Amino acid sequence: MPSSRRTFLASGAAAGVGLAVAGGLPSLAQASPARPHPPVKPGNVPFPPLVDDPEGILALPKGFSYTVITRTGVTRLDRGQGTTPSDHDGMAVYDAGHGRYTLIQNHEIDPGAEFGVPHVKGTVYDAGAVDAGGCTVIKTDLAGRNLGEFVALSGTISNCAGGPTPWGTWLTCEETEDRAGDKWEEGGRSGVYQKDHGYVFEVWADGSADPKPIKCLGRYSHEAVAVDKDRTRIYLSEDADEPNGLFYRWTAPHGVKLGPGVLTRLAPNAGVLAAMQIIMDDGSVLPDVAYLTSAQLGRPFPVRWIEVPDRDARTRSVREQFADGQVTRGRKFEGVWATDEGVYVVNSYAWDEGDLPADAAPHDGMVWFYNFKDQTIQLVTYFPHQTQSEEGTPVKYTDITFDGPDNVTVTPWGSLVLAEDGSGASHVLSTIPGGPTYAIARNQLNDSEFCGPTFSADGKVLFVNMQDPGLTLAITGPWEKYLG
Numbered sequence: 001m002p003s004s005r006r007t008f009l010a011s012g013a014a015a016g017v018g019l020a021v022a023g024g025l026p027s028l029a030q031a032s033p034a035r036p037h038p039p040v041k042p043g044n045v046p047f048p049p050l051v052d053d054p055e056g057i058l059a060l061p062k063g064f065s066y067t068v069i070t071r072t073g074v075t076r077l078d079r080g081q082g083t084t085p086s087d088h089d090g091m092a093v094y095d096a097g098h099g100r101y102t103l104i105q106n107h108e109i110d111p112g113a114e115f116g117v118p119h120v121k122g123t124v125y126d127a128g129a130v131d132a133g134g135c136t137v138i139k140t141d142l143a144g145r146n147l148g149e150f151v152a153l154s155g156t157i158s159n160c161a162g163g164p165t166p167w168g169t170w171l172t173c174e175e176t177e178d179r180a181g182d183k184w185e186e187g188g189r190s191g192v193y194q195k196d197h198g199y200v201f202e203v204w205a206d207g208s209a210d211p212k213p214i215k216c217l218g219r220y221s222h223e224a225v226a227v228d229k230d231r232t233r234i235y236l237s238e239d240a241d242e243p244n245g246l247f248y249r250w251t252a253p254h255g256v257k258l259g260p261g262v263l264t265r266l267a268p269n270a271g272v273l274a275a276m277q278i279i280m281d282d283g284s285v286l287p288d289v290a291y292l293t294s295a296q297l298g299r300p301f302p303v304r305w306i307e308v309p310d311r312d313a314r315t316r317s318v319r320e321q322f323a324d325g326q327v328t329r330g331r332k333f334e335g336v337w338a339t340d341e342g343v344y345v346v347n348s349y350a351w352d353e354g355d356l357p358a359d360a361a362p363h364d365g366m367v368w369f370y371n372f373k374d375q376t377i378q379l380v381t382y383f384p385h386q387t388q389s390e391e392g393t394p395v396k397y398t399d400i401t402f403d404g405p406d407n408v409t410v411t412p413w414g415s416l417v418l419a420e421d422g423s424g425a426s427h428v429l430s431t432i433p434g435g436p437t438y439a440i441a442r443n444q445l446n447d448s449e450f451c452g453p454t455f456s457a458d459g460k461v462l463f464v465n466m467q468d469p470g471l472t473l474a475i476t477g478p479w480e481k482y483l484g
Contacts, residue, residue, distance in 0.1 A: 010312035064477030067144025072470025088465035091452030112186030144474030173222035335408035364403035421449035
């Protein structure tokens with residue numbers, strides 16, 4: 001299908017929202033496998049104001065443009081597989097050489113969807129999960145042309161986020177705990193799951209995949225994953241409530257170094273899966289992240305890890321295997337992204353009844369940095385709660401008032417890009433840990449969330465998804481001027 005491109009010509013300067021960290025910032029590095037970069041210094045050039053799109057899709061600053069690469073139900077899959085599935089979510093980009101890129105994209109779909117991921121021979125995990133989630137592989141270039149798309153993984157459920165590996169594959173996460181024998185019904189269709197769900201799967205950049213769950217990483221409502229530079233540990237987030245989800249660390253068995261295909265060959269009980277405990281000054285465990293606020297920005301807290309008793313959740317969900325106060329919980333542990341020094345993890349929001357303990361502080365978003373060497377975690381970005389979030393009513397200053405950060409990525413220059421999934425207008429955000437946050441794109445089409453932001457290693461293209469109506473976008477412009 002032909003691509004559509006819009007270029008924006010307005011000018012001016014935008015104000016940013018951010019709460020500063022007292023003290024030094026954590027060192028930042030570009031997402032693997034690229035080389036690390038020096039720490040970001042606050043006070044970089046602010047992005048110009050966003051300019052409305054004549055096509056009504058994506059507001060961008062002056063000098064930036066976008067291309068629509070795929071559209072749900074419109075662009076065609078290769079090999080007669082049908083049309084592009086819906087509910088684009090987490091995504092990674094790989095350099096394919098000769099000015100081309102490969103995208104691996106999640107589709108967060110439950111069974112019976114109008115545009116589910118079709119079951120293609122060799123890609124199917126659960127034949128009972130019909131027209132459900134999975135992954136597609138997209139070929140594109142600097143111009144954002146659609147050079148083909150095909151199914152890499154199917155028969156999975158609600159593939160939300162995930163994470164790229166240092167060896168050039170994609171780990172895709174099921175955000176569900178459905179079991180074999182559970183029934184599903186949607187749009188007059190019904191079925192029965194033949195296998196358990198709630199696992200992580202591995203997909204290769206060439207689109208090949210072994211539809212085998214990585215059971216050693218646990219079975220729960222997975223959100224995102226990140227692998228450390230030594231390839232011996234994986235950090236995982238859980239988007240769940242009642243009780244709230246956890247942040248996990250999996251440690252490989254002694255002598256095992258992760259690489260292509262290693263995870264799928266490990267035994268279901270290989271390594272150690274453990275949940276995070278944030279330790280307070282008196283040695284107690286912080287029961288929920290919402291007890292910390294902007295007053296603690298930049299302060300490192302010691303972290304300990306407590307082993308999960310039954311990672312496959314045979315009788316109880318993993319998070320329910322811990323008593324309150326034994327682990328540190330958080331509403332909506334979302335995006336995770338690793339650097340050489342540590343890993344970022346996002347809590348999207350907590351303000352509604354049941355989202356947080358009654359005596360904790362409501363918030364509209366938190367970004368944390370866990371330091372591998374020091375084994376500490378610090379709050380680096382904080383969005384205070386606004387009552388408008390509760391009603392979804394418009395705020396007065398749309399492009400400087402933010403809530404609901406979700407997916408996160410580290411840019412080639414060391415700053416962060418966040419995708420909003422909140423109330424009101426949805427944005428793609430640039431944020432400096434401990435510094436300001438700027439809007440770099442706004443969904444002008446509807447209130448759908450952005451998902452899967454990821455930069456090409458050369459820093460030329462920011463790829464991002466708009467989940468509804470299902471668009472994959474390539475955004476180009478003078479990125480280094482504002483992020484470098």
